[in-house]
Amino acid sequence: MIHVGGASIQIDFAPGSLDVPQRDVVQWIDTAARAVSKYYGKFPVARARVLVVPIADERGVLTGTTWGDVDGFPAFTRMRLGQHTTEQTLASDWTMTHEFVHTALPSLSPDHHWLEEGLATYVEPIARAQIGTLSPEQVWGGMVRDMGKGEPQPGEDGLDQTHTWANTYWAGALFCLMADVSIREKTANGKGLQDALRGILTAGGSIDDDWTISKVLDVGDRATGTAVLADLYKKMGNTSYAPIDLDLMWQRLGIHSGGGKIKFDDHAPWADLRKAITTAR
Ligand SMILES: [Zn+2]
Numbered sequence: 001m002i003h004v005g006g007a008s009i010q011i012d013f014a015p016g017s018l019d020v021p022q023r024d025v026v027q028w029i030d031t032a033a034r035a036v037s038k039y040y041g042k043f044p045v046a047r048a049r050v051l052v053v054p055i056a057d058e059r060g061v062l063t064g065t066t067w068g069d070v071d072g073f074p075a076f077t078r079m080r081l082g083q084h085t086t087e088q089t090l091a092s093d094w095t096m097t098h099e100f101v102h103t104a105l106p107s108l109s110p111d112h113h114w115l116e117e118g119l120a121t122y123v124e125p126i127a128r129a130q131i132g133t134l135s136p137e138q139v140w141g142g143m144v145r146d147m148g149k150g151e152p153q154p155g156e157d158g159l160d161q162t163h164t165w166a167n168t169y170w171a172g173a174l175f176c177l178m179a180d181v182s183i184r185e186k187t188a189n190g191k192g193l194q195d196a197l198r199g200i201l202t203a204g205g206s207i208d209d210d211w212t213i214s215k216v217l218d219v220g221d222r223a224t225g226t227a228v229l230a231d232l233y234k235k236m237g238n239t240s241y242a243p244i245d246l247d248l249m250w251q252r253l254g255i256h257s258g259g260g261k262i263k264f265d266d267h268a269p270w271a272d273l274r275k276a277i278t279t280a281r
Pocket residue numbers: 098099102116117120
């Protein structure tokens with residue numbers, strides 16, 4: 001049992017052997033819980049259980065899955081971990097943080113999985129940056145590399161109708177990036193997506209509760225005093241939409257990439273927005 005961000009997290013190990021000592025696995029879970037607690041201001045649920053399942057002859061963090069309201073726990077996460085996983089793999093892993101981000105959003109209907117996965121994809125590196133286990137260059141480098149996967153393809157409908165992997169994870173993440181930037185623009189960088197998400201959590205919206213997507217977006221918008229989430233959903237949720245000019249987005253945020261390196265331009269118009277996104281608060 002560990003205590004992080006006001007929550008108790010019970011950690012159990014299924015039968016099987018792991019090369020790394022259990023205390024390294026506990027440390028890995030603890031770090032992910034701290035990242036998510038930092039981002040949300042507390043761990044999203046009061047009690048959670050993590051079941052670590054060793055998988056013989058494999059290496060690495062194989063899969064994670066999180067459910068709400070299981071056996072009296074508001075959140076239950078199962079992590080399948082290869083027997084030969086190393087300490088270094090655990091130290092650089094993103095999966096555990098991704099799973100804990102899922103605990104901070106109410107369960108939505110299947111058409112809206114893109115918001116559940118998109119949020120976890122977008123928030124995970126930012127939460128890790130806010131506790132210093134990932135650099136801002138790594139966060140934005142990953143976004144520049146992967147965000148284009150979320151662009152709409154010719155003939156595709158809106159987010160609710162397109163159930164591909166790319167749409168579910170990366171169009172969802174792109175929705176979150178656009179929401180974050182737009183909230184910050186409209187509030188003179190006073191608020192961001194982080195405030196909307198904290199507002200949803202404060203209103204009782206965690207994984208053990210079922211909400212409609214309109215309730216999630218309304219409560220989130222109320223927390224930032226904007227209508228950004230509802231407006232974006234109107235544009236992207238149920239109808240096809242034009243591709244986003246990501247080159248322009250990176251340029252405005254002051255992110256330049258070349259030769260595998262990320263360089264920041266602090267004179268870019270949205271440089272302060274970019275900094276605020278990865279800054280702990
Ligand atoms: Zn996920």
